[in-house]
Amino acid sequence: MGKNNIELAKQAELLPRLVIYDPAYRQIEYPNGDVPENYGVCSDVIxxxxxxxxxxxxKLLHEDIKTNFNQYPSQRIWGLRKPDRNIDHRRVPNLERFFTRKATVKQITNNGQDYFPGDIVSWRLDDGRPHIGIVxxxxxxxxxxxxxxxxxxxxxxxEDVLFKWKIVGHYSY
Known part of the structure; x- marks a missing residue:
């Protein structure tokens, strides 16, 4: 467990709690763009x-998807024909693909001791929707x-949600 992973986990712990869940498409600045601080979804935690x-x-995801568009699910899932720097990084399947390409892919287990601070975990909710969080x-x-x-x-x-849904991704970046 590296210093960056601990720092990442601690920064996640400091995020404001009161956030309106809002997956709406928004035009944002690039690079370092963000939706308003009091709005967000699971990917915004990451x-x-x-x-x-x-x-x-x-920026990192946009640069990778720009040169490797066919490696991402953007066309298959959302019907996109080119990258969109406003939303690509906020979509869990794109983050999963980015981490699979660029991070350390860790083993998915049923042992809580295999998941360390700063690890990224992604799930499929009971209704099949993707979800993501930080240990x-x-x-x-x-x-x-x-x-x-x-x-x-x-x-x-x-929260204690590590094993609440089916884990489909476990990464360290």
Whole structure:
């Protein structure tokens, strides 16, 4: 577990809790663009946490998708014909593909001790929708498992959701 991973987890823990869940498409600046701070979805937890440690996922993902468009699900899922720097980085399947291409892909297990602060975890919810979060430094009482910072509709919160849904991605970046 590297220094950046611990710092990433701590930055996720510092994100404001009161965020209106809003997946609306918005035109944003580039690079370092963001939707208004009091709005967001699960992917914004990831984007904002990385930005706090000096990593602009909007720019990095846009640059990669621009040169490797066919490697991303943008056309298959959303019918796009070219990259869109306003939204590509906010879509969980694109983040999963980016992390698969650029991060350390870690084993998916049912053992909470295999998930460390700063790890990125992605799931498929019971209805099939994608979801993503960051493992924090906050341990469950009487456990070796950490809480996960995510936003599923009621703010950016750290909760015991690691095994609540089917894990489809586990990364360290």
């Amino acid at each position: 984007i904002r946490s990385y930005r706090k440690i000096g990593i602009d996922l909007q 924090t430094t906050i341990k469950l009482p009487d456990s070796q498992r950490y809480l996960v910072m995510h936003n599923i509709g009621y703010g950016q919160v750290a």
